[in-house]
Amino acid sequence: MSGTTIGIIGGTGSMGRWFERFFAGAGHNVLISGRKTKISFRDIAGKCDVVVLSVPLDAAISLSREIGPLLSEDQLLMDLCSLKENIMESMISYTSAQVVGTHPLFGPFTNAIKGQNILICPGRGTGMLKWLEEMLRAEEAVVTRMDPVTHDRNMAVVQGLTHFLTICMGRTLQKMNMTPDKAIFYSTPVFRINIDLIGRLFSQDTELYADLIGKNRHVKEALKTFMAAMEEGKESLLSGMDRDKIACLENIRGFLGDFCRHGLNESNKIINDLYDK
Numbered sequence: 315m316s317g318t319t320i321g322i323i324g325g326t327g328s329m330g331r332w333f334e335r336f337f338a339g340a341g342h343n344v345l346i347s348g349r350k351t352k353i354s355f356r357d358i359a360g361k362c363d364v365v366v367l368s369v370p371l372d373a374a375i376s377l378s379r380e381i382g383p384l385l386s387e388d389q390l391l392m393d394l395c396s397l398k399e400n401i402m403e404s405m406i407s408y409t410s411a412q413v414v415g416t417h418p419l420f421g422p423f424t425n426a427i428k429g430q431n432i433l434i435c436p437g438r439g440t441g442m443l444k445w446l447e448e449m450l451r452a453e454e455a456v457v458t459r460m461d462p463v464t465h466d467r468n469m470a471v472v473q474g475l476t477h478f479l480t481i482c483m484g485r486t487l488q489k490m491n492m493t494p495d496k497a498i499f500y501s502t503p504v505f506r507i508n509i510d511l512i513g514r515l516f517s518q519d520t521e522l523y524a525d526l527i528g529k530n531r532h533v534k535e536a537l538k539t540f541m542a543a544m545e546e547g548k549e550s551l552l553s554g555m556d557r558d559k560i561a562c563l564e565n566i567r568g569f570l571g572d573f574c575r576h577g578l579n580e581s582n583k584i585i586n587d588l589y590d591k
């Protein structure tokens with residue numbers, strides 16, 4: 315189904331622009347709209363086979379209510395939101411069109427889709443779902459189906475907790491007055507990557523990160539588990555008893571198993587690349 319007309323609402327934003335290039339490269343006609351473009355989201359609904367919502371979560375939910383009733387069963391309504399429970403419910407409730415939830419697990423700085431993870435939440439219909447998955451796989455994306463609740467629960471750790479820790483590490487550096495420009499001279503490679511990740515988060519849209527943490531109802535649970543792990547770690551690693559420290563670390567190593575070797579090799583590549591100017 316090349317030559318499909320795809321309309322991206324929020325096509326003026328960073329992910330919208332990325333997917334405009336991607337869809338055009340795959341041979342499709344692409345229209346984009348933003349709040350100030352001549353083409354409106356209603357034009358997109360009227361002219362396109364596929365309507366993509368690439369706007370912040372709350373805007374996507376309210377747009378799905380406005381646009382959903384304008385679409386027919388032959389069209390596909392899909393979104394790129396980073397959380398899935400609420401937007402899927404809204405898209406399915408407000409339209410008779412086919413519905414697919416999509417979460418690209420990469421950002422707009424990614425060069426190519428090859429090897430990148432994309433999660434798919436099937437909503438309604440199979441025809442356009444198959445078309446979308448085949449197109450993504452043809453470009454060598456790693457496509458995995460997931461239901462919205464499992465998706466959001468996983469993202470509570472993958473995004474919510476991970477970004478929460480990065481933010482708290484930034485706050486710790488601030489409280490201890492360890493400025494990155496000085497810390498870079500006494501950094502190990504691992505610490506250097508950590509401060510890079512702090513810089514990376516704060517150089518981007520803080521509202522997006524606040525949403526990933528604050529709008530995912532599963533983050534509280536993930537944080538509770540993390541705080542319990544902190545307490546356990548504090549007890550064993552600061553106990554002064556060598557036997558306790560080793561037992562605590564060996565226990566976690568046992569859980570991770572063979573992945574440890576893989577993690578070492580992959581992180582070595584990152585570290586070597588960092589210093590290989």
Ligand SMILES: NC(=O)c1ccc[n+]([C@@H]2O[C@H](COP(=O)([O-])OP(=O)(O)OC[C@H]3O[C@@H](n4cnc5c(N)ncnc54)[C@H](OP(=O)(O)O)[C@@H]3O)[C@@H](O)[C@H]2O)c1
Nearest residue numbers: 324326327328329348349368369370371373394395396421
């Ligand atoms: N950035 C990432 O790394 C990433 C990764 C995966 C998924 N996502 C998801 O992709 C979606 C878009 O994120 P983004 O990073 O591309 O954001 P962005 O760069 O801020 O772009 C947002 C787009 O939404 C439009 N918009 C903003 N508020 C709106 C509103 N109230 N009503 C209608 N349109 C509105 C903006 O249009 P104007 O031209 O009118 O301002 C712009 O085109 C989000 O749902 C996000 O969760 C992002």
